Amino acid sequence: MEIATSKAGRVSLTVFFWLLVLFLYLPIMVLAVFSFNxxxxxxxxxxxxxxxxxxxxxxxxxxxxxxxxxxVATISSLIxxxxxxxxxxxxxxxxxxxxxxxxxxxxxxLVIPYLVFGISLLLLFTLLDKVLTQSFGFYFGLGLHSxxxxxxxxxxxxxxxxxxxxxxxxxxxxxEAAKDLGASPRETFRRVTLPxxxxxxxxxxxVAFTLSFDEFAIAxxxxxxxxxxPVYLFAQLRVPSLLPQxxxxxxxxxxxxxxxxxxxxxxxxxxxxxxxxxxTARGLT
Amino acid sequence: xxxQEAAASAKHWRRRERGVTAALxxxxxxxxxxxxVAPVVYVAxxxxxxxxxxxxxxxxxxxxxxxxxxxxxxxxxGLFWKSVRMSLTxxxxxxxxxxxxxxxxxxxxxxxKYVLLLVVIVPFLTSFLLRVLAWKVMLGDKGVVNSxxxxxxxRPANEPIEWLLYSQFTxxxxxxxxxxxxxxxxIFVSLDNLDRSLLEAASDLGASRVRTFLRVTLPxxxxxxxAAFVFVFVPTIGEFVTPLLVGGTNGYMYGNAIQDLxxxxxxxxxxxxxxMFLLIVVAGLMALFGRYVQVRSVAxx
Numbered sequence: 001m002e003i004a005t006s007k008a009g010r011v012s013l014t015v016f017f018w019l020l021v022l023f024l025y026l027p028i029m030v031l032a033v034f035s036f037n038x039x040x041x042x043x044x045x046x047x048x049x050x051x052x053x054x055x056x057x058x059x060x061x062x063x064x065x066x067x068x069x070x071x072v073a074t075i076s077s078l079i080x081x082x083x084x085x086x087x088x089x090x091x092x093x094x095x096x097x098x099x100x101x102x103x104x105x106x107x108x109x110l111v112i113p114y115l116v117f118g119i120s121l122l123l124l125f126t127l128l129d130k131v132l133t134q135s136f137g138f139y140f141g142l143g144l145h146s147x148x149x150x151x152x153x154x155x156x157x158x159x160x161x162x163x164x165x166x167x168x169x170x171x172x173x174x175x176e177a178a179k180d181l182g183a184s185p186r187e188t189f190r191r192v193t194l195p196x197x198x199x200x201x202x203x204x205x206x207v208a209f210t211l212s213f214d215e216f217a218i219a220x221x222x223x224x225x226x227x228x229x230p231v232y233l234f235a236q237l238r239v240p241s242l243l244p245q246x247x248x249x250x251x252x253x254x255x256x257x258x259x260x261x262x263x264x265x266x267x268x269x270x271x272x273x274x275x276x277x278x279x280t281a282r283g284l285t
Numbered sequence: 286x287x288x289q290e291a292a293a294s295a296k297h298w299r300r301r302e303r304g305v306t307a308a309l310x311x312x313x314x315x316x317x318x319x320x321x322v323a324p325v326v327y328v329a330x331x332x333x334x335x336x337x338x339x340x341x342x343x344x345x346x347x348x349x350x351x352x353x354x355x356x357x358x359x360x361x362x363g364l365f366w367k368s369v370r371m372s373l374t375x376x377x378x379x380x381x382x383x384x385x386x387x388x389x390x391x392x393x394x395x396x397x398k399y400v401l402l403l404v405v406i407v408p409f410l411t412s413f414l415l416r417v418l419a420w421k422v423m424l425g426d427k428g429v430v431n432s433x434x435x436x437x438x439x440r441p442a443n444e445p446i447e448w449l450l451y452s453q454f455t456x457x458x459x460x461x462x463x464x465x466x467x468x469x470x471x472i473f474v475s476l477d478n479l480d481r482s483l484l485e486a487a488s489d490l491g492a493s494r495v496r497t498f499l500r501v502t503l504p505x506x507x508x509x510x511x512a513a514f515v516f517v518f519v520p521t522i523g524e525f526v527t528p529l530l531v532g533g534t535n536g537y538m539y540g541n542a543i544q545d546l547x548x549x550x551x552x553x554x555x556x557x558x559x560x561m562f563l564l565i566v567v568a569g570l571m572a573l574f575g576r577y578v579q580v581r582s583v584a585x586x
Contacts, residue, residue: 021405
C-alpha cells in the first residue's frame with residue numbers, strides 16, 4: 001500500500017502540480033507570444049512579425065544598457081566567486097576563533113532587504129564623496145563601479161553556498177597526497193584542488209551572474225546615469241510604444257538565463273555525482 | 286631542550302596556521318565590513334542624526350526621527366502594518382500552495398523528482414522584473430485577460446474589469462506568483478529527508494493516511510514549513526518594485542514609502558528611520574526563526 005497518498009489523492013496531487021506549473025509558465029509564455037505579435041500586446045492577435053526583435057538592435061540606449069549589465073554581472077561575479085572560494089576554504093578547512101560570527105556575517109546579505117541595502121550604500125557613497133572631494137578632490141560618484149560593489153555583497157553568500165557542498169566532498173587526503181608527492185601548497189592548489197573545484201566555480205559564477213544581471217533594487221539607487229538593463233527596463237515600462245520591444249528583449253533574456261541556470265545546475269549535479277564516487281574520502285578508502 | 290624545541294615549533298606552526306586563515310578571510314571580511322556593515326551602521330547613525338550630510342542636517346544626536354515614526358498620527362507605522370498584513374496573507378497562501386507541491390515531489394514521484402523540482406524552480410531563477418511585467422501585460426485594461434474576455438464576447442468592450450490591475454489584490458497575486466517556486470524548495474527538502482520507515486511504522490500500527498499525515502509527516506516537516514514562511518515573509522515585507530508596477534495607490538507598501546523618502550521626498554533622515562526599523566524587524570524574525578532556516582538546504586538541492 002502506498003502510505004503517502006491514496007490513489008485518488010495521488011491523482012489530484014498530480015493534477016494540482018501540473019495546474020500550478022501552468023500557472024507559473026503561462027504569463028511568461030503569453031509574453032513570448034506577444035513578442036511576435038504585430039501590434040499592441042492585447043487580443044485579438046494582429047499577425048506574426050519579428051520586427052520588434054529588429055527594432056531592439058536599432059535602439060542604442062537599450063543595447064548599451066544590456067552591455068552595461070553584462071559588464072557589471074561579469075566583474076561582480078568574478079569578484080564574488082573569488083571571495084566566496086576564500087571564505088569557503090576558511091569555513092570548512094580552518095579552525096579559528098569567531099567562526100559563527102564570520103558565518104553569520106557572510107550569510108546575512110541573504111536576508112537583508114535589497115531596498116535597505118541599496119540606500120545604505122547610497123548614503124555611504126554620498127558621504128564618501130563629500131569627504132573625499134573636499135579633502136582630496138577625488139570623486140567616487142555613482143555608476144557601474146558602485147553597482148558592482150553592491151552586487152558582490154549580495155552574490156557572495158550564493159557563491160559560498162554553491163562552492164561549499166563540493167569542497168566538503170573533496171577529500172583533504174587528496175591535498176595531503178599531493179603534498180607527500182612533493183607539491184608545494186601553490187602547486188597543490190593549482191593542479192589538484194582548483195581543477196576538481198572547477199564545476200562548482202562555474203556554477204557559482206553563473207548563479208552570481210544571473211543574480212547580478214537581473215538585480216534592480218540596488219542598481220536603481222547606485223547606477224546613477226549609467227542605467228543597467230533592469231533599471232532601463234523599469235524606467236521604460238511607462239512608455240507604451242516601447243512595450244513590445246521590451247517584451248522581445250525580455251523573452252530572449254529569459255530564455256538565455258534559463259539555459260544558463262539549467263546548465264549550471266546540470267553541471268553541478270554531474271560533478272557532484274562523479275566526485276561522490278571517486279574523490280571523497282569514502283571513495284578513496 | 287627537546288620539549289622547548291617542540292613548544293617553539295608548535296608555536297611557530299600555530300602562528301603560520303593563523304596566518305593562513307587570516308590570508309583566506311581578510312579580503313572577504315574587508316569587503317563585507319566596508320560595503321555591508323559600514324553602510325548599515327552608517328544608516329543607523331544617520332537615523333538618529335549623528336551624522337551631518339546635508340546643510341539641513343543638524344548633526345545633533347536626537348531620537349526625534351524615531352519618536353515621530355512611533356508617535357501618534359504617523360502614517361508610516363500604519364503603512365507598515367498594512368504591509369505586514371499583505372505579506373502575511375501572501376506567505377500563508379504561498380505556503381499552502383507550495384506544500385502539496387513539495388509533498389507530491391518528495392513522496393509521490395520517484396525517478397523524475399529532481400527534474401520536476403527544477404521545472405518548478407526555474408521561473409524563480411529568471412528575471413523578477415519580467416515576471417512582474419508579464420502580469421502587467423496580462424491584467425491591464427487593454428491587457429490579455431480583458432481583451433480576451435472582450436474578443437470572446439464575455440464582456441462588452443470599453444468596460445474592462447478595472448480591479449485586475451493597480452490594486453492590493455494584484456500586488457498579492459503577483460507576489461504569490463513570484464515566490465511559490467522558491468518556497469516549494471525548503472518544503473521539498475524537509476519532506477524528502479523524512480525517514481520513510483516512520484510512515485511505514487505508523488501504517489503498520491494501524492494509523493490511517495490522514496492520521497499518519499497529521500501525527501507524523503506534518504510535525505516532521507514543520508521546520509521546512511517555518512523556513513518556507515520566513516523565506517516569503519522577509520523579502521515581501523520590504524517589497525517596493527511589485528507595488529510600483531502593479532499596485533497603483535491602493536497597493537502602496539512600506540517599501541514604497543522608504544523609496545519615496547529617498548528619491549522624491551529627499552527626507553533621508555526619515556527614510557533612514559524607516560529603513561532601520563525594517564531591518565530591525567527582519568533581524569528579529571531571523572533571530573526567532575533563523576534556526577529553522579537551513580541556508581545550506583537552499584543551495585544544495
